[in-house]
Amino acid sequence: MGEETLPFIDVREITPRERHPKIFSMANGLAVGDSFVIINDHDPRPLHYQLQAEYPGQFSWTYLETGPEVWRVQLGRAEAA
Template sequence: MQHIHACNHTTPEALYPFDARGIAKRFRHAAIFGALDALQPGETMRFCNDHDPLPLLAQLQQRYGAHLNIEYKQREPGAIVIDFAVVA
């Protein structure tokens, strides 16, 4: 069965794809933090990964608190898509 991965869909201008699967594991969190730090309020990063990043989500909550909304778009084994939206 072929999965339709939500990360492959076209996105509006304020929605930026970030595919963590192509980044070496030792650099992933730093790359994710850098990408999120570059976003302006109202912009969203669509994060794609092959596993549910629960430790990362805890770190993001500590670092950004209420300034970051986290919404799962797809949550299947091997296909995780999460929108990280920056709020003012």
């Protein structure tokens, strides 16, 4: 599946306190090998650190676009929980 057809979440349209819970909900719903794209107005590096800390080795993280206006990250399920 090409990145242009992946499901996505545009967190620029979501209240800040709801962003991480929604992303974690989508991430936890992924089957191994599946992914989605996160679209944001800043580098979501803190989210990456949180994922690594809480789910070590379970998710892949690939930058597709790195600003300065828009960041797009492909988040994928690398292995089962």
